[in-house]
Amino acid sequence: MSDVEKILVHVRVNGEPREALVEPRTLLVELLREHFNLTGTHIGCDTTYCGACTILLNGRTTKSCTVFAPMAEGGEIITVEGLSKNGELHPVQQAFAECHGLQCGFCTPGLLLSTVHLLSKTPKPTEKQIRKGIAGNTCRCTGYQNILKAVRTAAAEMEKS
């Protein structure tokens, strides 16, 4: 522990107001995992590469390992825990499950949020737009083919509803 002054950080996480008194160097991903016990957001590379820690901050996908917690003050955060509603999986989660868009699952929370963000901006993405939309998320199991299929499936399902 250092002797610098701690900062009280207020955010809304998945619709709930939360606060914590933290060292300024606390990363947003640590605030979520260690202080709020929301361990669905994963720490992968911890170097702004892999995207396992992707969350939505004020509606934008963000690598939560690359934000100091006080910078998120007042922010609206959505994590993977906030995607399902009333016990029903989000259509993007459903599509990843049905298309087998994962193997070990470590990258999945980040990919889900990147997909949600992509489809909110581009409801009918082309193959190229999908690839660009998930380029910041690394999966070392699947070879991506089923992930691409899951994104296409989710887009089609969301268009229906």
Next chain:
Amino acid sequence: MYAHPFSYHRAGSLLEASRLLQELGEEARLIAGGQSLIPLMKMRMARPSALVDINFISGLSDIRRSDGHLRFGALARHADIEASDAAASIPIVHDCAAGIADVQVRNQGTIGGSLAEADPSGDWGAVLLTLDTSVRCSRSSGERTIALDDFFKDAYTTVLVPDELVCEIIVKQPHAKSGGAYLAFKRSAPVYATASAAVQLTLGDNDTCKDVRIVLGCVGLMAIRAKEAEKLLRGKKLDEKRIESAVEAARAAAEPQDDMRGSADYKRVLIGALVKRAIGIATRRARGEQVEAGHEYVGR
């Protein structure tokens, strides 16, 4: 990973940010998007004693057009620039904004932060040097506007004094018969390019090159203006032989180093290919054609 401890200060205005920098001393750093500074701090390659957060200053992320100029607030995020009408009107700006790292990084990273960091591999420096760009900077004692050519001093070094910050980037709208292209070759989406080439070219009568700027990225301590290459094209007809000689001159201007992204020899070959293609795309765009360009990597 934890950064070295630092004290955190939230600035509510440009004036307050400058005053905080003055009070906190030279070990303090500004933080904007943080997409370069935070990784550097986590790896302990940077260990500022204090951070002054400018993200809460309002009105610093506007993108607007006025009197033939585009004005980007220092906090304009790459993703906002990518989606802006302003970028659509200058294709080389869109090439750059749409391909920096990945969606998540573009959602946070800022144009002002990118210029102020002056990373030799930064995309904006190379691109904006092909245009008439100036940087409006502010400190508690007043403001000044600096031509981008005079802004960079060395790798990671600008002319900014410790309590001074970038507040706006001003780009002159290019001539109607002008076209540009930015090509950056990278190993994967989230990383810096191995080499990049930015070309802005204005056509005169009969397909002559009225004016051109060629800038090389990632192959020196700063972005490099390939002035000899420009000279070989300026005022001349754009035929294959001339373009080839300009490419050779650009290759000679590069000062690449061996690193994990590739050997110096490899980068010299790469930069030649990128310059050649960028001249071609810039020319076609100057003629009004729609051509794609930007960051390139496997799997895109």
